[in-house]
Amino acid sequence: MADVYDKDAVHKLVAEHQKAGLIRQEIAQRLFLERLDNMSPQQRRKFAKRLGRPWKHRK
Numbered sequence: 001m002a003d004v005y006d007k008d009a010v011h012k013l014v015a016e017h018q019k020a021g022l023i024r025q026e027i028a029q030r031l032f033l034e035r036l037d038n039m040s041p042q043q044r045r046k047f048a049k050r051l052g053r054p055w056k057h058r059k
Contacts, residue, residue, distance in 0.1 A: 047056065 036044065
């Protein structure tokens with residue numbers, strides 16, 4: 001049976017997936033920073049305090 005593995009196609013696909021992931025990460029980071037920038041000082045303090053709590057019991 002012939003090996004149908006196309007190394008170049010797989011490498012291209014992985015690179016495309018990586019690029020898409022980086023784009024999503026950049027969008028998420030931009031949206032997070034915009035939200036943080038638009039918070040009041042009190043909201044930012046409350047948010048920072050929540051970040052210090054253990055994740056499993058957050059509500």
